[in-house]
Structure formats: C-alpha cells, structure tokens
Amino acid sequence: xxxxxxxxxxxxxxxxxxxxxxxFNMFCMSLVKPKNRQAFRSDEASYMDxxxxxxxxxxxxxxRDWLGMIKAGGNIYYTSKIAATxxxxxxxxxxxxxxxxxxxxxxxxxxGGRPVEGNRSxxxxx
Amino acid sequence: xxxxxxxxxxxxxxAIGAAMDLGKTKESYWKPLFDGYEPxxxxxxxxxxxxxxxxxxxxxxxxxxxxxxxxxxxxAEKFLPADEGWGPRPVPAVHGHPGLAWHLAESLILNExxxxxxxxxxxxxxxxxxxxxxxxxxxxxxxxxxPLSVNVVQYPPPTGKRCFDLGRAIRKSxxxxxxxxxxxxxxxxxxSHQLHGERxxxxxxxxxxxxxxxxxxxxxxxxxxxxIEYVREAGAEGIExxxxxxxxxxxxxxxxxxxxxxxxxxxxxxxxxxxxxxxxLTV
Numbered sequence: 001x002x003x004x005x006x007x008x009x010x011x012x013x014x015x016x017x018x019x020x021x022x023x024f025n026m027f028c029m030s031l032v033k034p035k036n037r038q039a040f041r042s043d044e045a046s047y048m049d050x051x052x053x054x055x056x057x058x059x060x061x062x063x064r065d066w067l068g069m070i071k072a073g074g075n076i077y078y079t080s081k082i083a084a085t086x087x088x089x090x091x092x093x094x095x096x097x098x099x100x101x102x103x104x105x106x107x108x109x110x111x112g113g114r115p116v117e118g119n120r121s122x123x124x125x126x
Numbered sequence: 127x128x129x130x131x132x133x134x135x136x137x138x139x140x141a142i143g144a145a146m147d148l149g150k151t152k153e154s155y156w157k158p159l160f161d162g163y164e165p166x167x168x169x170x171x172x173x174x175x176x177x178x179x180x181x182x183x184x185x186x187x188x189x190x191x192x193x194x195x196x197x198x199x200x201x202a203e204k205f206l207p208a209d210e211g212w213g214p215r216p217v218p219a220v221h222g223h224p225g226l227a228w229h230l231a232e233s234l235i236l237n238e239x240x241x242x243x244x245x246x247x248x249x250x251x252x253x254x255x256x257x258x259x260x261x262x263x264x265x266x267x268x269x270x271x272x273p274l275s276v277n278v279v280q281y282p283p284p285t286g287k288r289c290f291d292l293g294r295a296i297r298k299s300x301x302x303x304x305x306x307x308x309x310x311x312x313x314x315x316x317x318s319h320q321l322h323g324e325r326x327x328x329x330x331x332x333x334x335x336x337x338x339x340x341x342x343x344x345x346x347x348x349x350x351x352x353x354i355e356y357v358r359e360a361g362a363e364g365i366e367x368x369x370x371x372x373x374x375x376x377x378x379x380x381x382x383x384x385x386x387x388x389x390x391x392x393x394x395x396x397x398x399x400x401x402x403x404x405x406x407l408t409v
Contacts, residue, residue, distance in 0.1 A: 094327055
C-alpha cells in the first residue's frame with residue numbers, strides 16, 4: 001500500500017485515478033460552457049452518452065453521490081463543476097462527502113475544522 | 127533594471143471571491159477575515175508596484191487533464207476571468223506584461239526551467255481571488271499581472287525545492303530585464319485544507335502557524351518537506367503551499383516579514399496571508 005493510501009478518507013489524484021477518471025473528468029470539464037450546462041440539465045443521461053463513462057461514474061452523477069464520483073476517478077476540481085451547475089458550493093459537496101448535514105459541517109469548520117489528530121493514518125481510525 | 131521588491135502569499139479560496147462579489151464581506155462570518163486584509167491592501171496600494179508575477183494554480187479552467195504543464199507562464203496582453211461552472215467572476219480582465227513575461231520565459235528556460243509558454247488562457251479563482259484580496263474591489267486592476275501557473279492538481283506537483291529554486295531563477299531573471307520596474311511576486315493557495323473524501327474539512331493550525339513562522343527565517347525546513355507531509359498534515363489540497371516557496375525563493379535571504387494574518391475558516395479552508403519585503407538596496 002502506498003503511503004498516501006494509508007491516509008484515511010483521502011483519494012490522492014495520482015496516475016491511476018487520472019487514467020481511470022480521464023473521460024469522466026473531461027465530461028465534468030465540458031460544463032464550463034453555458035450551453036453544455038443547459039444541455040446537461042435538460043437530459044443528464046443522454047448528455048453523458050457523449051463520453052465513454054463507466055456505469056459507476058454515470059450512476060454517481062445521476063444520484064449526486066459526491067463521494068462515489070471521487071471513488072470512480074473524479075477529481076474534486078472537476079466534479080465541482082457539476083456542483084456549480086447545480087448551484088451548489090464546495091462546502092455543500094464537502095459536507096456530503098463526509099456524510100454529515102451541511103449545517104453540522106459548517107459548525108465543525110467554525111469550531112476550527114476537522115482535527116488532524118486521529119486522521120493521519122488508517123492505523124488510527126481502523 | 128527591474129527588481130523584485132516584495133512578496134505576498136495568500137490563500138485563494140473561491141468563496142472569498144464569492145463573498146466579495148455578493149457583497150457579504152461585512153457579515154459576521156466574513157468580517158474578521160476581511161478586516162485582516164485591510165492592512166495588506168493599504169500596503170500594496172502604497173507600494174504601487176509596476177508588475178505582479180502571480181504564482182498560482184489553474185483548477186481545470188485554462189488547462190484540463192488534456193495537457194498538464196508543471197510550470198506555465200502567460201505572455202499575452204490580456205487574460206479574461208474563466209467560467210468555472212458558476213459563470214465568470216464579475217471582476218476586471220487581467221492585463222499582462224508581454225515584455226517582462228517573454229523575457230522571463232526565455233531567461234527561465236535558458237536557466238533550465240522548462241516553462242510552458244501560453245499565448246491564450248483564461249484565469250480562474252486561483253489568480254483572481256488573490257488580486258481581489260490584495261487590491262479590493264476595482265474597476266481596473268492597479269497594474270499588469272503575469273500569470274505563472276504551477277500544477278498542484280495532478281500528483282505529483284513539483285517538489286518544494288524545485289519551487290523555491292524557480293523563485294530564485296525568477297529573481298535573477300527579473301534583474302536582467304532592462305526596464306526600471308518594481309515587481310511584486312505573489313505565492314498563492316493553502317493553507318491547510320482538504321476538499322474531498324470523508325476527511326474533507328481537515329484543518330491543522332499548528333502546521334500552518336509553523337509554516338508561517340518558518341517561511342521568513344527557516345525556509346530550508348519547508349524546502350525539504352516531502353509531499354506526504356503536506357497531504358497527511360495539511361490536507362490533500364493543502365499541498366498548494368509549495369507555491370508559497372516560489373515567492374520565498376524570489377525574495378532575498380534576509381527579506382523581512384511586514385505582516386501576517388491567519389483565520390479559520392473560509393468555507394473549507396484555513397486562510398493565511400503574509401507579506402515579505404526585501405531590504406532596501408545599500409549603496
């Protein structure tokens with residue numbers, strides 16, 4: 001296991017994730033154009049047909065499973081363009097990925113954020 | 127001769143730009159952060175630089191995964207704000223400085239930094255938010271800006287040492303430009319934050335404060351910090367802080383700290399701002 005994989009709840013965007021997620025992230029990238037955002041909004045499934053996506057990539061988008069998108073090779077700076085298309089913030093997406101309501105996540109951030117203690121290594125969390 | 131006179135490092139959180147664009151800076155959530163920016167804005171306005179070299183990273187805007195330059199320099203006359211999915215930020219277009227930018231591109235490459243030269247690019251929050259932080263709301267940005275982008279999205283980003291050495295090469299290259307220009311180098315990104323995964327929201331103020339303390343007087347410790355330390359201690363996206371080392375390398379060894387400001391949180395992020403100045407030239 002690489003030393004990065006030992007960090008809990010973290011999916012470093014490395015060579016394997018870039019390789020597996022390339023088409024998926026390029027689909028996300030297309031949403032920086034207003035006409036593409038409109039086409040995606042009007043029929044998400046057909047819009048995504050233009051890219052050779054895996055079933056888990058497609059499903060994660062349709063279900064807005066933000067953590068699933070990352071696990072399927074998505075990079076946060078690319079999947080955030082789906083969030084932007086939905087009018088959602090980075091904070092909304094971060095809360096969803098960490099599995100808590102946005103208000104609870106926001107309170108955690110106001111109180112100084114998620115502590116590093118206990119979050120450095122999977123050996124600490126398992 | 128042109129000369130790097132000062133450096134400014136700052137976070138570039140998109141929500142900070144949005145707070146300004148939506149007029150929320152006086153709200154209790156944002157006020158302490160923006161109050162801390164006032165002295166920096168006054169300092170920059172008083173200094174009145176001729177050019178800013180902005181070391182920043184693109185977030186899938188001008189570049190995508192299609193082409194991933196480790197270091198790129200924008201040599202155009204003009205750079206428009208990018209649409210990142212929310213529509214472009216309502217901020218002025220950024221005017222470049224093709225003369226100095228081309229000089230830097232040539233000189234850096236001949237000094238063995240193999241820059242990608244960019245004639246056309248948009249600039250995203252990574253560049254426009256630091257300008258908003260340092261200049262406030264403006265009809266036009268106060269001076270030309272040379273975008274110098276660093277890949278920190280696709281692993282691996284350049285090492286801290288490579289970033290610091292790029293800064294040193296920038297300092298040397300600026301000195302060989304034959305026009306009398308006051309140059310400020312910005313390093314942007316950070317501080318501790320993680321935007322993805324179950325660990326999203328990670329903040330490590332102790333790491334950040336040690337980073338701020340060592341940047342001026344003990345940069346060697348930071349230069350040697352491996353990527354795994356940033357990712358584990360400061361969050362996966364905290365690795366952006368290697369860009370602060372480009373700024374540090376562009377300043378003299380005995381540069382002095384003028385100001386620092388640290389605040390948690392801005393959205394998902396711990397924010398920092400630091401100003402360094404070179405000592406006046408002794409005759």
